[in-house]
Amino acid sequence: xxxxxxxxxxxxxxxxxxxxxxxxxxxxxxxxxxxxxxxxxxxxxxxxxxxxxxxxxxxxxxxxxxxxxxxxxxxxxxxxxxxxxxxxxxxxxxxxxxxxxxxxxxxxxxxxxxxxxxxxxxxxxxxxxxxxxxxxxxxxxxxxxxxxxxxxxxxxxxxxxxxxxxxxxxxxxxxxxxxxxxxxxxxxxxxxxxxxxxxxxxxxxxxxxxxxxxxxxxxxxxxxxxxxxxxxxxxxxxxxxxxxxxxxxxxxxxxxxxxxxxxxxxxxxxxxxxxxxxxxxxxxxxxxxxxxxxxxxxxxxxxxxxx
Amino acid sequence: xxxxxxxxxxxxxxxxxxxxxxxxxxxxxxxxxxxxxxxxxxxxxxxxxxxxxxxxxxxxxxxxxxxxxxxxxxxxxxxxxxxxxxxxxxxxxxxxxxxxxxxxxxxxxxxxxxxxxxxxxxxxxxxxxxxxxxxxxxxxxxxxxxxxxxxxxxxxxxxxxxxxxxxxxxxxxxxxxxxxxxxxxxxxxxxxxxxxxxxxxxxxxxxxxxxxxxxxxxxxxxxxxxxxxxxxxxxxxxxxxxxxxxxxxxxxxxxxxxxxxxxxxxxxxxxxxxxxxxxxxxxxxxxxxxxxxxxxxxxxxxxxxxxxxxxxxxxxxxxxxxxxxxxxxxxxxxxxxxxxxxxxx
Amino acid sequence: xxxxxxxxxxxxxxxxxxxxxxxxxxxxxxxxxxxxxxxxxxxxxxxxxxxxxxxxxxxxxxxxxxxxxxxxxxxxxxxxxxxxxxxxxxxxxxxxxxxxxxxxxxxxxxxxxxxxxxxxxxxxxxxxxxxxxxxxxxxxxxxxxxxxxxxxxxxxxxxxxxxxxxxxxxxxxxxxxxxxxxxxxxxxxxxxxxxxxxxxxxxxxxxxxxxxxxxxxxxxxxxxxxxxxxxxxxxxxxxxxxxxxxxxxxxxxxxxxxxxxxxxxxxxxxxxxxxxxxxxxxxxxxxxxxxxxxxxxxxxxxxxxxxxxxxxxxxxxxxxxxxxxxxxxxxxxxxxxxxxxxx
Numbered sequence: 001x002x003x004x005x006x007x008x009x010x011x012x013x014x015x016x017x018x019x020x021x022x023x024x025x026x027x028x029x030x031x032x033x034x035x036x037x038x039x040x041x042x043x044x045x046x047x048x049x050x051x052x053x054x055x056x057x058x059x060x061x062x063x064x065x066x067x068x069x070x071x072x073x074x075x076x077x078x079x080x081x082x083x084x085x086x087x088x089x090x091x092x093x094x095x096x097x098x099x100x101x102x103x104x105x106x107x108x109x110x111x112x113x114x115x116x117x118x119x120x121x122x123x124x125x126x127x128x129x130x131x132x133x134x135x136x137x138x139x140x141x142x143x144x145x146x147x148x149x150x151x152x153x154x155x156x157x158x159x160x161x162x163x164x165x166x167x168x169x170x171x172x173x174x175x176x177x178x179x180x181x182x183x184x185x186x187x188x189x190x191x192x193x194x195x196x197x198x199x200x201x202x203x204x205x206x207x208x209x210x211x212x213x214x215x216x217x218x219x220x221x222x223x224x225x226x227x228x229x230x231x232x233x234x235x236x237x238x239x240x241x242x243x244x245x246x247x248x249x250x251x252x253x254x255x256x257x258x259x260x261x262x263x264x265x266x267x268x269x270x271x272x273x274x275x276x277x278x279x280x281x282x283x284x285x286x287x288x289x290x291x292x293x294x295x296x297x298x299x300x301x302x303x304x305x306x307x
Numbered sequence: 308x309x310x311x312x313x314x315x316x317x318x319x320x321x322x323x324x325x326x327x328x329x330x331x332x333x334x335x336x337x338x339x340x341x342x343x344x345x346x347x348x349x350x351x352x353x354x355x356x357x358x359x360x361x362x363x364x365x366x367x368x369x370x371x372x373x374x375x376x377x378x379x380x381x382x383x384x385x386x387x388x389x390x391x392x393x394x395x396x397x398x399x400x401x402x403x404x405x406x407x408x409x410x411x412x413x414x415x416x417x418x419x420x421x422x423x424x425x426x427x428x429x430x431x432x433x434x435x436x437x438x439x440x441x442x443x444x445x446x447x448x449x450x451x452x453x454x455x456x457x458x459x460x461x462x463x464x465x466x467x468x469x470x471x472x473x474x475x476x477x478x479x480x481x482x483x484x485x486x487x488x489x490x491x492x493x494x495x496x497x498x499x500x501x502x503x504x505x506x507x508x509x510x511x512x513x514x515x516x517x518x519x520x521x522x523x524x525x526x527x528x529x530x531x532x533x534x535x536x537x538x539x540x541x542x543x544x545x546x547x548x549x550x551x552x553x554x555x556x557x558x559x560x561x562x563x564x565x566x567x568x569x570x571x572x573x574x575x576x577x578x579x580x581x582x583x584x585x586x587x588x589x590x591x592x593x594x595x596x597x598x599x600x601x602x603x604x605x606x607x608x609x610x611x612x613x614x615x616x617x618x619x620x621x622x623x624x625x626x627x628x629x630x631x632x633x634x635x636x637x638x639x640x641x642x643x644x645x646x647x648x649x650x651x652x
Numbered sequence: 653x654x655x656x657x658x659x660x661x662x663x664x665x666x667x668x669x670x671x672x673x674x675x676x677x678x679x680x681x682x683x684x685x686x687x688x689x690x691x692x693x694x695x696x697x698x699x700x701x702x703x704x705x706x707x708x709x710x711x712x713x714x715x716x717x718x719x720x721x722x723x724x725x726x727x728x729x730x731x732x733x734x735x736x737x738x739x740x741x742x743x744x745x746x747x748x749x750x751x752x753x754x755x756x757x758x759x760x761x762x763x764x765x766x767x768x769x770x771x772x773x774x775x776x777x778x779x780x781x782x783x784x785x786x787x788x789x790x791x792x793x794x795x796x797x798x799x800x801x802x803x804x805x806x807x808x809x810x811x812x813x814x815x816x817x818x819x820x821x822x823x824x825x826x827x828x829x830x831x832x833x834x835x836x837x838x839x840x841x842x843x844x845x846x847x848x849x850x851x852x853x854x855x856x857x858x859x860x861x862x863x864x865x866x867x868x869x870x871x872x873x874x875x876x877x878x879x880x881x882x883x884x885x886x887x888x889x890x891x892x893x894x895x896x897x898x899x900x901x902x903x904x905x906x907x908x909x910x911x912x913x914x915x916x917x918x919x920x921x922x923x924x925x926x927x928x929x930x931x932x933x934x935x936x937x938x939x940x941x942x943x944x945x946x947x948x949x950x951x952x953x954x955x956x957x958x959x960x961x962x963x964x965x966x967x968x969x970x971x972x973x974x975x976x977x978x979x980x981x982x983x984x985x986x987x988x989x990x991x992x993x994x995x
Contacts, residue, residue, distance in 0.1 A: 201713075203755040209711055210750075211743035211770040211821065215735075225760045300760060359840035466928050467697075496696035496867065501911035501924035523841065526870075530913035530922065553915070567845035568915045569870030573893045575916065581849065582842045584796075585810045 004297055008290055019282040020072065023275050024065050072279070078272035082265070087276045091258065095280055097167055098257035101249070102242045104177045109184030109242075110235055116185070117192020117231075122219060124197060132189065139186030144245050148179035148252035165254040180249045184238040191234045195227040202226070229299050236292030240285040311349040314485060314517050315371070318345045320380035322363070322370050326590065338589050340366040342541035343380075348485070348517060355520040355528045358538035359564075361589055364521045367538075368487045371519070372406055373397055385484070402432040405478035409490035412470055415462040421448070421473055422458045425480050432481040447476040451506060468499035472506070479510065485517045492527060504531060525568050529553055534625075537561045540589055540597040543616060547626030557619075557628035557637070560598045583645070596631070603643040604632055658829055658861045659685040659708070664721035666700075666707045675932040677703040677716070679885035682959060685829065685878075690855065690862040692876030692893070694869065694908075698929050700885040705833045705865045709742050725829070744774040747822035751834035753814035757806035763790070763817050764802030770824045789820040793850060812843035819850065826858060833865045848875055869912055873897060878965070881905050884929065884940035887959055891966040899986065901968040903945045906986045939971065947972060949979040 035051040036043070052058055056067055071078065077087035116136065120129040155175060156164035163172045199205065200223055208222045247259030258277055265273040322341040325334040341363040348354045356364040370377040373389060382389045389400065408414040415424060425444050429435045435443050448455055451472040462470055471491065478486050488507070492500045504527065510516055522528050528535060528549075535552045537545040537560065545558040556562045563580040570577070582601045587593055593600050599609035608631055616627040619634050635641035666678040678700040685691045695701045707718050710730070723730040730741065742748075750756045758766060767789060768782035777785060783802060790798035793816040806814055815835060822830055832851065836844035852875060855862055864875055872879055872893065879896045881889040881904065889902040900906045907925035927944040936942055942952040951971050959969040971977050972985065 203750060203752055204758040206711060207750065207756045207818070207821075208758065208769075209742065210709055210748040212739045212741070212773050213743075213769060214739065222758055222761075226758070359842060468928060496929075497869075497911045498696065498907060498925035499928065501913070501922040502926075504913065505922055505924060524913075525841070526913040526915040529915050530919060550918075563842060565915070567842045569844070569848070569868065569874040570916045571869040571873045571897065571909070571912055571914065572916070573873045573897050579845060579849075581846060585812055585843070586840075 005294060008293055012286060012290060015286055016283065019286070020069055020279065021065070023279045023282065024068055026271075026275060026278065077276040077279075080270055080273050082268050082270045082273070087272045090273060091261065091276045091280065094256060094258045094261045097255060098243070098246050098250070098259055099284075101167070101173070101176055101180060101246055101255065101257060102239065104173060105181035105184065105242050106235070106239050108177055108181035109188055109238060112181070112185040113188025113235075114192050114231070116189040118196060118219065118224070120189065120193040121196035121200065121227075129193075133193070136186040136189045139182045140190075142182070143248075144179050144183060145248040145252050147182060148176065148249055151175045151179055152252070167253075167255040167257070176249050176253045176255060179252070180242060180245055183245070184235075184242065187238060188231060188235055191231050192227065195230050196223055199223045199227045225299060229296065232292055232295055232299065236288050239288045243281050243284060311351070313347050314350045314385060315348040315519070316381075316383040317347070317367075317371065318381045318383075320344050320367065320370060320382065321378045322366050322375060323378045336590055339541050339592060340589060341370060341377075342592075344538070344541075344543050345380075346536055346543065346546060348519060350484075350517055351511070351515045352533040353511065353518040353520055353531050354534045354536060355522060355532040356536050356538060357522060357525060357528050357564075359523065359586060361540065361586055362538040363541040363589075364538050365489055368406070368489050368519060368521050372401070372404055372487060374406075398431075402434060402481045403484040404487070405481065405483040405485070406487040406489060407471070407474045407478050407491040409493050412462060412467070414474060415470060415477075417462055420459045420461055421453070421476075424473065424477055428477050428480045434481045443480065447480055450479070450510075451476045452502070466499075468495055468502065471495060471499075471503055475503070475506065475510075479514075482514075483516070485519065487519045487521065489521045490523070491520075493522065493524060500527070507531065525565065537564070540586065540592050542597055543629070544598065545626075545628040546616065547622070547628075548624050551623050551626040555622070555626070557622065557626070557633040558598075558630045559602050559604050559636070561628070563603075596629070603645050604636055604641060605644060606632075655686040655689075657684045658687045658726060659863075660722070660724040661704070661708070662722040662724070664704065664707055664723065665719045666703050666712055666716060667719050668716045670715055673933065676885050676935075677932075678707060680721070681882070681885070681887055683880045683887055683890055685861050685863055687861055688855070688859045689877040690864055690875055692864045692866060692872040692879040693882060694866055694872050694879060695882035696867060696908075696929065698884070698932075699882040701865050701867075701882050702833050704882070705748070705831050705863060708831055708863070709746060709748055710738055711748075740774070743770045743822070743827075744825045745827055746829045746831065747825075747827040748831040748833065749815070749818045749822050749835050751837050753811050753818055753838060756818055757814055759806055762803055762805055763809070767802070767817070767821055767824060770821060774825045785824070786820075789824060790817070792823070792854070793817075793820045794846075795820070811839055812846065815839060815843075815847055816850070819847070819854070823854065823858075827860065829861045829863070830855075831863045831865070834867070835864075836871065837866070837868070844871075851875065869908060881908070884935065886940060886969060887967075888941065888969045889967070890959070891963075895963070895966060898988070901962060901966070901973060901985060902941075902970050903947055903972075903985055904941045907944070909986075939969075947979060947983055947985065949977075951976060951978045 035048045035057060056064055075088055077091065079085065080087050080090050083090065116132045120132045123129050152164045152175065155161045162174050166172045167176070205218060205222055208218050213222070246257060247263055249255070250257040250259040251263065258280070262274065262277040265277065320341055321343055323337040323339050326336045326338060327334060344367065356367060358364050366375070369375050371382050377390060384400065384404065389397065392400065419427070422444055425447060426440055429440055429443065444458060445455055448458055453469060453472055453476070462473065465473065492503050495503060507518065508531065511518065518531070520528065520531055532549045534548050535546070536543055537552070537558065539560050545552065545556065545561045552561065553565065556565055563582050566577060566579045580603065584601055587600055593610070595611045596602070596605070596609045596614050599605040602609065612631065614629040614631045616629045618627045621637065632641040661681060661683050664678055664681045665676065668675045668677055681700070681704050683691065693701045693704060703712070703716070706712055708723055708730070710718065712718060718731060721731070725741070725746065730738065733741070764783055764786050767786035768777070768779065771777040771782045771785055786802050787798045790801055795801055795813060795816050809817065835851070836847050839847060848871065851862065854860065864871070866872060876893050878890070878892050880887045881902065883904050889896070889900070889905050896905065900909060904925070910923035911925060913919065913922060925944050930936060930940070930943065936953065938953045938955050939945070939948070939957055942948040945952065949971070957969050957971045957974065959967045960974060962968050962973050972979070972983060
């Protein structure tokens with residue numbers, strides 16, 4: 001097991017390097033000159049050259065990359081062009097907000113999704129199964145910003161139960177989390193249902209019944225652990241998708257998170273910030289996949305250590 | 308035997324499957340599914356390959372038809388080396404070499420009617436002119452005992468036994484010389500199995516067909532075969548005509564295998580040889596005689612020296628076996644080194 | 653019946669309801685299991701033998717349902733039991749082993765965890781006591797180095813070993829009746845011999861009754877004391893094993909024996925049963941076997957015969973053995989000379 005984890009972590013290195021190269025090239029592939037942008041439309045060519053010089057934009061690309069990556073490793077993500085402050089200071093607090101939003105939403109997705117999926121599978125074709133599947137279909141089809149707007153309309157404006165915007169205090173997180181987590185819950189519910197139905201028809205479930213095991217124990221112990229294997233993959237992918245979805249949700253609820261920062265920075269052509277945001281999202285995505293692979297290994301001992 | 312024509316001649320056939328491993332996916336080991344076997348099949352006879360899972364019998368059948376490309380050795384069919392043929396030459400050759408699989412359902416295209424299936428087989432091999440094909444199809448349907456009106460039905464509309472008949476009809480449609488029957492009757496209920504076996508025997512007599520039968524049911528094997536080849540872990544351990552193998556088995560594995568078959572007669576009591584443990588992994592087969600880890604008669608010599616197939620003067624016909632001690636065991640000189648025999652009853 | 657019986661199945665009916673149609677998989681099955689003996693239930697695919705076995709423990713899944721009959725276990729009708737009572741029987745007094753050892757064990761739990769489960773449910777054994785007993789059981793079923801096996805997962809074991817684990821699991825609570833549904837069909841013949849021998853030894857040791865579901869007449873001859881032959885959801889013949897093989901009465905039983913290629917004798921020609929098993933929705937109104945039977949008369953095609961006593965412990969469902977028989981009164985259903993002449 002330890003060997004497996006070490007091997008997986010080592011495999012991350014080339015992946016992360018690749019990600020960093022991609023993120024780095026973003027700046028050079030996009031049209032427009034950052035120096036020009038910083039200096040303003042009417043700046044004289046001298047000033048632009050000076051800025052280019054100070055940013056190292058005239059060095060050969062490998063040198064620029066080396067400067068960039070050695071900075072990143074030391075926590076230096078560059079300087080925001082807009083605010084002229086270190087990007088790390090700009091991004092970090094907002095990243096924490098977005099991470100919180102994503103984690104709470106994922107927890108909601110997994111909890112609701114599993115529960116609904118299990119109920120649906122165990123009572124296949126019953127009223128509750130049909131209801132859950134219809135609700136899940138809606139959850140899946142609704143764009144999360146629209147759901148967010150509806151939630152604000154009903155629960156904040158009409159009923160006044162929760163604040164309509166912001167990310168302060170427990171009450172304020174409810175609506176954004178529901179808005180962001182619903183689609184994931186729906187996907188996990190559908191996945192859990194089909195996976196459970198598949199497992200329930202397996203021979204070893206019959207064996208458990210023949211032993212006199214209680215129905216509840218059969219479902220939660222014998223079936224669920226097997227059914228979780230595909231669900232874990234989906235949940236992991238879902239977390240990545242949430243980070244992206246957060247951009248819209250944060251805009252709708254006026255949350256000062258990384259999503260909003262990213263959008264604003266793109267519009268302002270604040271490349272160092274854009275780079276940093278994308279790099280962080282990519283790293284989180286890769287790390288979540290690592291966690292998924294490791295939990296896979298815990299669930300299913302058959303996965304070969306070499307794979 | 309001597310005036311009979313050799314149809315298939317297999318020499319030193321080896322089929323190793325690589326096992327990939329490590330970070331770079333290098334080949335770290337091989338499954339030696341078939342490890343240096345040689346045998347001949349004469350025209351018009353039925354030879355059976357028997358043995359338990361992992362002995363290499365199905366792999367041998369596939370290698371002969373080049374469904375997998377063998378690692379080493381030669382397969383001569385009608386005097387031509389199949390393994391050195393190009394893909395195109397081999398395709399033409401398939402007309403003479405047909406195979407019937409265990410699961411008739413999986414080997415029939417579900418979207419094609421029986422007529423389309425048979426038509427396609429004849430089309431590919433160009434054995435029957437287009438305008439005669441419908442007559443030929445009708446003839447085939449009758450031969451294998453299917454109703455003429457069923458010809459435009461799809462595979463799912465037939466029972467397992469009927470599907471196996473379609474598989475046979477397809478194999479016969481191109482007038483082959485050799486048919487490899489890979490567990491062709493194993494999935495069928497006995498009453499249906501008997502129908503199919505009788506059918507296969509009838510065609511053999513009428514068309515001078517040659518069969519290579521791959522089966523684990525030794526009742527079926529005794530009924531259908533002229534000669535039998537017993538395999539264990541990729542090697543031939545014994546080979547001979549059906550009567551000699553069943554009535555005078557020489558290799559301790561053959562003896563154990565035959566004694567293990569449950570006999571459908573409660574009055575019969577026979578000595579049963581119980582083998583200890585399971586078949587070892589073909590990835591890492593035992594040195595020396597591959598059976599020595601489970602053999603009741605094994606000695607140190609068996610663990611070191613690989614026995615060759617040979618004939619002793621009391622063994623009739625082409626009967627050969629690969630055991631260091633078969634003569635001594637036969638004479639009662641060499642006694643079991645482990646206690647494994649129990650009397651049944 | 654003179655002997656003490658442990659299980660009496662009367663007129664058991666199990667049907668599957670698919671798209672509004674009822675498929676009678678088990679259609680009025682009756683048999684007894686004498687205490688300490690083995691009853692074989694033999695038949696081909698679709699005969700209802702496995703469904704009968706599953707019905708005994710009420711392990712029939714929707715859309716299947718037991719629609720009638722009695723299953724009397726030591727005098728109590730199990731079909732009257734509620735779910736809770738039934739659970740106390742399963743894996744405790746009546747155990748079951750299945751055909752596919754490769755898929756019948758849960759892949760994500762160790763052998764030890766799966767063995768301990770029944771011990772905990774029915775005997776209240778904790779982890780340590782359970783593990784000790786598990787090791788003991790694995791030793792009993794002939795698994796080498798049992799102590800290291802309890803921590804292994806099913807995929808680390810061969811098919812034969814897994815079936816031994818299944819048997820160990822079934823024996824955990826000293827059942828009085830073991831239902832074995834094709835326990836050796838998926839195994840190689842030398843492994844089959846080991847497993848059948850093991851079952852026989854365990855039966856002698858624990859005076860256990862066994863129901864052996866199989867399609868293999870060799871396995872029947874070797875392991876069973878009594879045999880029920882099933883065809884299309886009904887028992888067509890019941891007899892002790894010696895009588896059944898020496899003097900089979902039902903034309904279907906005879907057909908099965910004549911179709912069987914034998915490894916212990918030379919045969920020139922097999923005599924198959926003609927035709928095929930009727931589809932569930934095309935079940936004949938008369939004797940289910942009539943369309944394939946060489947002796948069938950109008951009576952057979954029109955009216956279903958009952959399972960009648962034809963001896964002390966023998967029953968057959970065939971018009972030939974009744975007063976109403978309208979065919980050749982001298983009819984010979986079985987001619988053993990034809991079979992053994994070439995022996």
